[in-house]
Amino acid sequence: MKTYTLGLDFGTDSVRAVLVDTDTGTEQAAAVFHYPRWAKGLYCHAPSNRYRQHPLDHLEGMEATVRSVMEQSGVPKASVKGLCVDTTGSSPLPVTREGTPLALTETFSENPNAMVVLWKDHTALAEAEAINNLARVWDGPDFTQFVGGIYSSEWFWAKIMHITATDPDVGEAAWSWMEHCDLMTYLLVGGGDLQSFKHSRCAAGHKAMWHESWGGLPSKAFLDALHPGLGSLRDRLYTHSHTSDESAGGLCPEWAGRLGLNPGIAVAVGTFDAHAGAVGAGIGPHALVRVMGTSTCDIMVSDAPELATKAVRGICGQVNGSVIPGKIGLEAGQSAFGDLLAWFGGVVAWPLEHLVYNHPVLDESQRLALREDLEHNLLEELSRAAEAIPLEEAIPIALDWINGRRSPDAHQGLQSAMACLSLGSSAPHIFLALVHAICFGSKKIVDRFEEEGVRIDQVIGIGGVARKSSLIMQTLADVLDRPIRVAASDHAPALGAAIYAAVAAGIYPDVGTAAARMGSPIEKQYSPRPKAAATLKDRMKHYEQLGALAASLTQNS
């Protein structure tokens, strides 16, 4: 009899459930649910980089997508042996003593500070700086050493400090905090004691400075020195963390009922989307898997024993077991990738939003048709026009730091810039400059891994951008001056989660074996074009100059 596992992938805009055949990795059915509150822009404020998500978006989405894949596939629920949740991260939220998200209590149901503080929220810049300043002078281990040496405002502790300091009501009511992937898993196994619950190694190691060498989370003294009371929160968090080949528990009856699954099936320890995606794409030593969407996550694994103690400078962490148990998982990434192009799409869509869609010459059906068509096609059309511009033309130079810089050397206070703008710089010229910028940003990450002695033999792309944008992928191959392979799966993170679930359910003995059977095939390869590679190498020098200049402007402002 065939068996199946479920991967549940909570992305920035939507959650996706995929039901996977554990024997072949075939994706039996998939369903997507776009978060309705998020889609309306609720609880967010772009000018101050505040991005929050209501957990109801996630719970409703989980139920809708799992029910949908079960229905579509016709697979009997007895054949589904386990599931695993991956989410964005670091995306923490405050919970009560009973493990209830504050935003699900009446008092805080509309308070953005009680919700998931999404990965790309940058309200905690000052707090990240405080953490870095303290870490530099701390008389004890450098707790930031295994997260690249710089703690980011995108991460766990900075966000907790920021909310606690700016919204004392939430700070007071928060008995503890959980990463999004832990919360979903915790709810699925029916809750229980928060401290003994199996927290994600991936989240703990990459975002909360958890490391075995100093006994878990940073010391109480360090945390108290950061913010009074933060040390006592440490006691209410966790001591151990766990890899996603382990089961966090059986699916509880309540959620079994809501999802239409059998109670008691294995719920694997939660993890982050990029790390699960790397597993789905068939990562192995010396392979760089890039999850390319709104941002990028760049994942590697290494079995080099020195990486357990030698810190790699300026990346987002090296964590034993964060991808494949027993190997060091390395993470880096760009804070904005597709987001940079989407931002520009939003800029040029301003006249559409404000002058076209509500124009009196249009009737209702035309408005809807135009909006639907343009919302879907704008970036694609810009991309097509940009692709037609010869690289010899005058193309502006841009930076990809529209949402700060994650790697190398996290600095979320940095901002984007453009130079070499002339009257001839059209929208497609700027779009092309932005495509170059995100690829130059990628190259800086690849260069840093190699400078730090982490060998890269192959690059695999997954995610929406990898599968859809030949302009970006070809440019990336040119800029990196090496081939890039694209995984065939549309759902690599969910597939990776299903692989973890298959191990947690006991179907396979380990992640490597499961991934070899269930992992995605490669569907395409982009090869570098020598002439374009040479031109872009020259242009990259200007990118680096502009970067240095923009960074000095940030410092001065």
Added chain:
Amino acid sequence: MKTYTLGLDFGTDSVRAVLVDTDTGTEQAAAVFHYPRWAKGLYCHAPSNRYRQHPLDHLEGMEATVRSVMEQSGVPKASVKGLCVDTTGSSPLPVTREGTPLALTETFSENPNAMVVLWKDHTALAEAEAINNLARVWDGPDFTQFVGGIYSSEWFWAKIMHITATDPDVGEAAWSWMEHCDLMTYLLVGGGDLQSFKHSRCAAGHKAMWHESWGGLPSKAFLDALHPGLGSLRDRLYTHSHTSDESAGGLCPEWAGRLGLNPGIAVAVGTFDAHAGAVGAGIGPHALVRVMGTSTCDIMVSDAPELATKAVRGICGQVNGSVIPGKIGLEAGQSAFGDLLAWFGGVVAWPLEHLVYNHPVLDESQRLALREDLEHNLLEELSRAAEAIPLEEAIPIALDWINGRRSPDAHQGLQSAMACLSLGSSAPHIFLALVHAICFGSKKIVDRFEEEGVRIDQVIGIGGVARKSSLIMQTLADVLDRPIRVAASDHAPALGAAIYAAVAAGIYPDVGTAAARMGSPIEKQYSPRPKAAATLKDRMKHYEQLGALAASLTQNS
């Protein structure tokens, strides 16, 4: 019996004729003609900053507008006593030995190099650099000293050198070259000997390095050192130059017929639009008149005797009589002003042009209605949205050098840049940053005049932007931290030309007397707002930092 004069103002996009009552300055009738070939983008290539105009656009426009004002006004032609032409500049074109524009000969009728090389054409960057390099080492007078010390690629000699070097056929066929204002005047008086024709002092002094102290144009040796043969062109140009209170001759019978005027009436010596505009706006000592349109021209006059010999650094020249005969006319300007905003309008209009106006859900009449409405309203709507943004918000920083920098310190190779861009930077935020940029650029010019000892007691704005954009004018008052008065005339350059014509026709003894009677009243004053002025003063520091950084990027590229 009432008498009238005509001002003919050839701008970048259109020509305008205004019929003015010489007693009161009342604008009896006005007509505008948009250049049809120019409107189609013919002969231009924005990516390489090539901007050329076919003289047929001008000749057709002259006929259409003069005929229109005569018809509209019902003024008998016997009452029209004179006319004067002002044009953009430096906008030279090659002519045959007979004074025929090469572009009006069969061989060259479609060759952009045989046409008017418009002021904003920047193809002659290398040639301007060669002129500056030679001037620095020349064993003789510094011929650039009275044009600010830096010769610009926007000017006469650089453009002639560039065309001659890159299109030898045109170089060979060009017996001589004329500024646009001289050509139009030359044709109106019926042609004749090119060398004894009364050339414009304004054009000669500000753009061709003509100065009395070295006997007119730069020496033959200097010109030959620049480019073989350029010295002999000097012999075919002119020795003397003339102010616009003089008559260049009587209107010739042919053009009298074409325009519907009496032959023999005074045709004043031609001039540039900004200088005529300053006269129309009532310029006097210590007043800065800013002509604010696609670019700015900043005009002052001074009767300080030291300015006849002491050079003012980094402006576009100081020329005896270029505005008011007997006084030194000073010119500075920004290469892009409204053009910077129009450029951004074009960037955000990309989806309109490429996806909306040709969308199949629209019928023909809707397309036209949408296009017409949006083309007229886009910048205004962006402006309105930008005006609503509090200055405390995060607003990007931009440079106004989208078409290079004219003043202070001409450097047409500079380009624009933007920094401090984040995901929250919307189209109106960027628009506001660009408004700030053009005002900061204005402040740099005002500062330079004052640093060089040229006192400024009042600022008067004329031109489309001055009369239409309260956002820009208020921001400018805030940035300059002084009041700005706006002249009421919609046609200050044409009015100024009509004032010159009234003197050339003998109706008034001098320009000062004529301007006192005929000049435009002030219609409005913008006063600086202290709080905004303080905020913008801080922001201007970032503009200056970004400027220094962008300039270093240009140097390195």
